[in-house]
Amino acid sequence: MLFHVTMDVKIPRDLPAEERADILAREKAYSQDLQRRGKWRHIWRIAGQYANVSIFDVQDNAELHDILSGLPLFPFMAITVTPLLRHPSAIRDDDS
Known part of the structure; x- marks a missing residue:
């Protein structure tokens, strides 16, 4: 299943620099894996924001939830999830 996910990140300004650096390093490693x-x-x-738009390809809602809640930045995110379905006019077979 494909999901469109928007993540808006709001790291507290008073988070210690070392803790922030550790969270960001773990986030990068987790997302790249x-x-x-x-x-x-x-x-x-998303230009001008500490936010992203992503496409996830997972088995189901539960797998997506597990992935998102495992993000080191999860406690500092507002997340919007939209399930996607292949459009009948799509011409590429590899986009499902």
């Missing part, structure tokens, strides 16, 4: 495994198919930064 998911990308390598094909679970996190696309990620785009």
Whole structure:
């Protein structure tokens, strides 16, 4: 199943620098592993915001929930999830 996910990140300004650096390093490693495994198919930064738009390819809602709640930045995110379905006019067979 494909999901469109928007993540808006709000890290507290008073978070200690070392803790912030650790969380960001773990977030990068976690997200890149998911990308390598094909679970996190696309990620785009939203210009002018600390936010992204992503496409996830997972088995079901539960797997997506587990992935998102495992993000080190999860406690600092507002997340919007939209399930996607292949459009009948799509011409590419590999986009499902």
